[in-house]
Amino acid sequence: MSDDLDDLKSAFGAATPAPDAARRAENLALAQKNFEALQGSRDTARPTPVTAPNGLWTGFKNMLTSMTSRGALTATTALVACGFLLLTDTGQGLWQEGDFATDFGADLTAQVNNEVGSSSAAETTRPPELQPQVTFAPPASAEPSGSVDDFALNQNGFTEDLFFGDVRQQDRSWVSAGDLEADSLDQVLRGDPSFDDSAVTARRQSTPAPAAPRVAQSEEPPSVAEALSDDSQFYWEGNLSTGESQATGNGLEAGAYFEITVDEPVVMLEAIPSAAPQTPNTEAFANEAPASLKITQETPVSTFSIDVDTASYSVMRSSITRGILPQPDQVRIEELINYFPYDYPAPDAGEAPFRPTVSTMQTPWNADTQLVHIAIQGQMPSIDDRPPLNLVFLIDTSGSMNQPNKLPLLKQSFRLMLGQLRPEDQVAIVAYAGSAGQVLAPTPASDQASIINALNGLAAGGGTNGQGGLQQAYAIADQMAEEGEVSRVILATDGDFNVGINNPEALKDFIADKRDTGTYLSVLGFGRGNLDDATMQALAQNGNGQAAYIDTLTEAQKVLVDQLTGALFPIAGDVKIQVEWNPAEVAEYRLIGYETRALAREDFNNDKVDAGELGAGHSVTAIYEVTPVGSPAQLSDPLRYAPAQVAESTGEMGFLKLRYKDPGATDSQLLTTPIVPSQGASSDATFAVAIAGFGQLLRDDRFLREWGYAELIALANANRGDDPFGYRTEAVQLMRLAQSLAGDHTPSEISR
Amino acid sequence: VTDQDLALAAAGGDGQAFASLLDRHYDRLFAFCFRVTGRREEAEDLTQDICAALPAKLAGFRGDAKVTTWLYRVAMNAAHDRRRRQATYVKASDGWGDWETNRTAVNAETAAQLDWLTQAMTQLTPDLRDTLALVLDDMTHADAAQVLGVSEGTISWRISEAKKALKALKEKEDVA
Secondary structure (H helix, E strand, C coil), X not given: CHHHHHHHHHHHHHHCCCCCHHHHHHHHHHHHHHHHHHHCCCXXXXXXXXXXXXXXXXXXXXXXXXXXXXXXXXXXXXXXXXXXXXXXXXXXXXXXXXXXXXXXXXXXXXXXXXXXCEEECCXXXXXXXXXXXXXXXXXXXXCCCCCCCCCCCCCCCCCXXXXXXXXXXXXXXXXXXXXXXXXXXXXXXXXXXXHCXXXXXXXXXXXXXXXXXXXXXXXXXXXXXXXXXXXXXXXXXXXXXXXXXXXXXXXXXXXXXXXXXXXXXXXXXXXXXXXXXXXXXXXXXXXXXXXXXXXXXXXXXXXXXXXXXXXXXXXXXXHHHCCCCCCHHHCCHHXXXXXXXXXXXXXXXXCCCEEEEEEEEEECCEEEEEEEEEEEEECCXXXXXXXXEEEEEEEECCHHXXXXXXXXXXXXXXHHHHCCCCCCCEXXXXXXXXXXXXXXXXXXXXXXXXXXXXXXXXXCCCCCEHHHHHXXXXXXXXXXXXXXXXXXXXXEECCCCCECCCCHHHHHHHHHHHHCCCCEEEEEEECCCCCEHHHXXXXXXXXXXXXXXXXXXXHHHHHHHHCHHHHHCEEEEEEEEEEEECCCCEEEEEEECCHHXXXXXXXXXXXXXXXXXXXXXXXXXXXXXXXXXXXXXXXXXXXXXXXXXXXXXXXXXXXXXXXXXXXXXXXXXXXXXXXXXXCCCCHHHHHHHHXXXXXXXXXXXXXXXXXXXXXXXXXXXXXXXXXXXXXXXXXXXXXXXXXXXXXCCCHHHXXX | CCHHHHHHHHHCCCHHHHHHHHHHHHHHXXXXXXXXXXXXXXXXXXXXXXXXXXXXXXXXXXXXXXXXHHHHHXXXXXXXXXXXHCCCHHHHHHHHHHHHHHCCCCCHHHHHHHHHHXXXXXXXXXXXXXXXXXXXCCXXXXXXXXXXXXXXXXXXXXXXXXXXXXXXXXXXXXXX
């Protein structure tokens, strides 16, 4: 028996042609196109009558459903219909013929003594193609009724009720003519048990059966009987009774029949794709391996450059708020710490532009080690007499910027910043995509309208010729520069340079050349997905600049409004820090963070070597974890053959040296201070330590022992301080989120 | 990557996943369309219908059915729609008659087989043809039942009906 089927199968195997390749490609493309088209949010489906529009009827229906004042329309329509039926021969012919009129007449006779005869009639079945039925009773009496004497009874009387029911339910809407008084008709209808209000309401709610989204071809088949469900069909009646003074007690009913047909089951509408299409993630992050423990005997000197960037914090925040723990490489602990404003002691007038403060404290995560907290607070020069600014906005308008959190956020951010500028400041805008172009010639900041117009005119598209843009921006900045003014290029990008120089190393050289012209560079990162943090770092670190990552308008406000002065006015250049540890006091030490900022020992005194800039009012924090000599926490064993030769203890743990240049100067100046144990630390310093712990939890927690998120949150909460802008509160929230995201695992385990 | 993963990713908006899913199944879909329609051009058009409608249907894919079952259900519905659009299925079964003229290119041996196939398929009711179109693709009766929305027993019954019809046809041939 199954031979037959096998025969059939082999016959089909032989007969089935290969699909046409061209058609195949075409069909696949069509599918893909429809797929893309569906990814946006869909309009709510609305019930649509699928039956072919039926001229007059459709118009009538539309009039009743879509125009305002349904009651009035119904009434006037009814009135006209009454007039037609009563006053024209044709109309009278219509109702005087047929069973209904006869029956009605008979009933009416019986009811003649009633003051009002009212009728309502409905066919028990009403095929969709029927024109609206307007039936009414003949004049009941020549005498106006006492209770119903004007044209319309009143709004209640000529009920504006819309009865929703399906076809099978219709019979009960038959109301025998003349049985009722017009006033009570409405109540009777309502009183009908199968027709109570709740049923009406329920049906109303359930009726708008969504039609399936119409993505298939336009020649979709018309309604399909099998697809009709109860809910997809409803009956609408505008039931009204009305009368005229000379035709008292006429009831008339207008019925409308709607059929809503759903092409296919509605299930698919429930799913609204929430995930955006996946685009390849091309993010690159700059980081070095986490700093390892140093043995004081072997490498007593630690040298690094300050870092006032904050990008890593915002990137971390954007990751965590999206529900993902940041990759360890995305976390640069010093940028997390330096994100927050601290209230460290500021230098007095006439001193160096910044003041270092050193404090030591117990390590929260290790009872046997100490933390050395080095705080550098820059002075806040009086803002009133600041020099005029020349700003060149260098804006990436490449195709990759075409996302809500990139170009649009950038425009908003710059608009915020404009409010901070003074009339004597100048702004120019250079946009770059495949090619670079000046969008706005240098314009005084007082002309906000022109600047905002130019910003609004920017649209994204094309490749990213970052190098061309930088060249042009620097050229314009040179033109704008005058004696005593500060020039700065503000580069806003997602960092995805794909035209011209796109190698961070080559860009470094290019920027290093430009830095000598005295123009500063700020890099603002936007968006995720192809954020090239490595390039941004390379630019900012080598362009005498600062990198910030702007993920929200709030962050834009922090960077471009609240801390704008610091971001735009450098008070010290090439600030380097060198610490020499005393082997007599400190057995081992470890710098937390600053891996990308490490300098060679000899670079400290070499003024050619670039380092970080300190802006007005900036504070920089560096934290060392040190193991005192003789502490049980010491991780390295003493050497057997080269025993330590320890100098006499002086009580100093180490010696801190700072080098900096005044803005524009070429020779550095030196600041020194010994590091001595202090009693306790301010809560500001402790909060910085908490953030350092957070960074280590996210990046590499091998030195943290049992210390985890719970301890971290307690420590951060206890030291939040004033927190007027809520930054620290937000940090605690992020810690709590990270704790949940990390679950029972430590983040480093998850990420490996 | 399983079909299931692809389909779920595509339902979530992953265009790449959708493309590879469709690419994977296109030929099979086409063969199915051919079995249902019996004409090459018809099959191409039907496949196009399916491709056009698939993205919208996909959004409703929950992963509770096998991808192939679900896909065939979509295809079967599209075939039914198409058939309806062609006013009557008489016209659709005419396809099997027209086919006669379109098979000039194939060799004589298959030609005989095709004749038989044409004849056989024309004899069957649309229900039986649909059922066969599924079962011939090595679908289990249970899966075919899911696609067609009937019980498994109905499928088995239809298959036996189809076999009966084919057998009768064969006997008629043998006699002739």
